[in-house]
Amino acid sequence: MNETIRFVLDGKVVSVDKIDPTRTVLQYLREDLNRLGTKEGCAEGDCGACTVVVAELDESRTHLRYRAINSCIQFLPTLDRKALITVESLASKDGQLHPVQQAMVDFHGSQCGFCTPGIVMSLFAMYEKQEHATRNEINQVLAGNLCRCTGYRPIVDAAEKMFQLDRQKTSSPINKLETITVLQNMEEHQTLHISDGRKHYYSPSTASEFARLVEQYEDAHILAGGTDVGLWVTKQYRDLNSLIYIGNVRELSQIKIGSTHIEIGAAVTINDALPTLIRFYPNVEELFLRFASPPIRNAGTLAGNVANGSPIGDSMPVLLVIGTTVVLRKGETTREIPLEDYYLDYMKTTAQAGEFIECVRIALPKENQIVRTYKLSKRFDQDISAVCGAYSVELAAGQAEHVRVAYGGMAAIPKRASSCEAALEGRVWNAEHVQNAAAALDEDYHPLSDMRATAHYRSLSCKNLLQRFFLESSGFQNESNVYSYGR
Numbered sequence: 001m002n003e004t005i006r007f008v009l010d011g012k013v014v015s016v017d018k019i020d021p022t023r024t025v026l027q028y029l030r031e032d033l034n035r036l037g038t039k040e041g042c043a044e045g046d047c048g049a050c051t052v053v054v055a056e057l058d059e060s061r062t063h064l065r066y067r068a069i070n071s072c073i074q075f076l077p078t079l080d081r082k083a084l085i086t087v088e089s090l091a092s093k094d095g096q097l098h099p100v101q102q103a104m105v106d107f108h109g110s111q112c113g114f115c116t117p118g119i120v121m122s123l124f125a126m127y128e129k130q131e132h133a134t135r136n137e138i139n140q141v142l143a144g145n146l147c148r149c150t151g152y153r154p155i156v157d158a159a160e161k162m163f164q165l166d167r168q169k170t171s172s173p174i175n176k177l178e179t180i181t182v183l184q185n186m187e188e189h190q191t192l193h194i195s196d197g198r199k200h201y202y203s204p205s206t207a208s209e210f211a212r213l214v215e216q217y218e219d220a221h222i223l224a225g226g227t228d229v230g231l232w233v234t235k236q237y238r239d240l241n242s243l244i245y246i247g248n249v250r251e252l253s254q255i256k257i258g259s260t261h262i263e264i265g266a267a268v269t270i271n272d273a274l275p276t277l278i279r280f281y282p283n284v285e286e287l288f289l290r291f292a293s294p295p296i297r298n299a300g301t302l303a304g305n306v307a308n309g310s311p312i313g314d315s316m317p318v319l320l321v322i323g324t325t326v327v328l329r330k331g332e333t334t335r336e337i338p339l340e341d342y343y344l345d346y347m348k349t350t351a352q353a354g355e356f357i358e359c360v361r362i363a364l365p366k367e368n369q370i371v372r373t374y375k376l377s378k379r380f381d382q383d384i385s386a387v388c389g390a391y392s393v394e395l396a397a398g399q400a401e402h403v404r405v406a407y408g409g410m411a412a413i414p415k416r417a418s419s420c421e422a423a424l425e426g427r428v429w430n431a432e433h434v435q436n437a438a439a440a441l442d443e444d445y446h447p448l449s450d451m452r453a454t455a456h457y458r459s460l461s462c463k464n465l466l467q468r469f470f471l472e473s474s475g476f477q478n479e480s481n482v483y484s485y486g487r
């Protein structure tokens, strides 16, 4: 096994070994390297003050792809075989600012400055990926960066203008060709094992080796994007003794489109899955653009959301109504189960010791199928659902068939509404039957009151969302907030 983390920082290969594998990238930057530009605001992926950019080889292994991530919840060993770019990396050696920095100065995008390094890094990742951006796209990129001072307008102005500064005169903070060569030379088939003598971290590169490790170390936690697991350490101060990282298993990072379903590998991030999901189910776009923030979606996986099984997880209601199965693997053996059978009770699933999700399989849409999903939360962006509703119906000559309704935030698990579905199945798709089905939701759910919503709010809003689905499926057009809020 390889026992050293290697990553590129400012053109140099950094090697680290024998560290606590749950040390975060942010702790390492600030406490070990004394690079204090990257800030800590919340230590839970919410505020964006800690945003850094990771560059890694893309699928072709000949180009770099850039991802903004939250360094406060990312464990250091996950940087292995990547390049790290922080706010200190951006200005050239002679002091010339990068266009994103220059534009922030020119347009007064910074006041107290606490959020600024994170904002600059989110915009830098955007600058590397595209040639220009609309205000709406800029707003979406900044959805995970909180600024309490500026009101955002000068920041969005700066972001628009950074694209107009001369790219030819801009020296890139990393020498791309050199970095690609260094990363190619780091390609490795051995498992990375990092340990401080007490805690262990394994990062295999093949699915068989991953399966073997998960079976061998039954008590170990699987680490995917770490957007749930990271908080166990930074907020709950849990000691995680063994982690097995899925992020470097290339076979599990694939999306396959078959004749009946889409297969999303367990290591595919939400942002990488999004274009395929939207291609087949355009109406899920708003939900997934409101799922956390770009840096969280750049790290967090769809399989991690499903595996975590939170009752307020956003992807499960829609996956339940579309028709999804989970492929579970133990060693070399796999079994496939419907997603509704995966959840047993609050945060309890049917997965056995030594078993993991290899992929999720999502049914392709039918010709006359209408699918919608709606998220209700106190804040529009970067907030957890109070209620998340998802609906699917196939309409044949005005009659409802294969009706599926599911909610998050209404029960201890993400759950289909069987009484509501039964009240609609095979009936004429009209207001009267939808009203009866809405009433039946009281048999399906007995929600709790908590800090996000009262039980009364939840019971009422799940019915209203069903009505909204009926109206939209009957031709009533509701303007999407995602498209309108950036105008």
Ligand SMILES: Cc1cc2nc3c(=O)[nH]c(=O)nc-3n(C[C@H](O)[C@H](O)[C@H](O)COP(=O)(O)OP(=O)(O)OC[C@H]3O[C@@H](n4cnc5c(N)ncnc54)[C@H](O)[C@@H]3O)c2cc1C
Binding pocket: 044, 045, 046, 221, 222, 223, 224, 225, 226, 227, 228, 229, 230, 231, 246, 266, 290, 291, 292, 293, 296, 299, 300, 301, 302, 303, 304, 305, 306, 307, 308, 312, 313, 314, 315, 355, 356, 357, 358, 382, 383, 384, 385
């Ligand atoms: C600021 C913030 C905002 C968030 N907003 C939202 C939101 O709006 N909506 C929402 O639904 N969630 C949200 N989340 C939660 C989180 O981002 C998602 O649940 C995410 O999809 C988890 O994926 P991950 O890859 O990061 O999982 P990890 O944190 O790596 O793992 C999560 C759990 O799943 C297990 N696991 C991971 N992969 C597998 C596998 N292949 N097989 C078996 N077990 C596995 C892990 O062991 C762990 O128990 C948010 C989190 C943060 C920090």
Ligand code: FES
Binding pocket: 039, 040, 041, 042, 043, 044, 045, 046, 047, 048, 049, 050, 051, 070, 071, 072, 073
């Ligand atoms: S410190 Fe707030 S997102 Fe990381």
Ligand code: FES
Binding pocket: 109, 110, 111, 112, 113, 114, 115, 116, 146, 147, 148, 149, 150
């Ligand atoms: S400038 Fe003060 S928080 Fe953004």
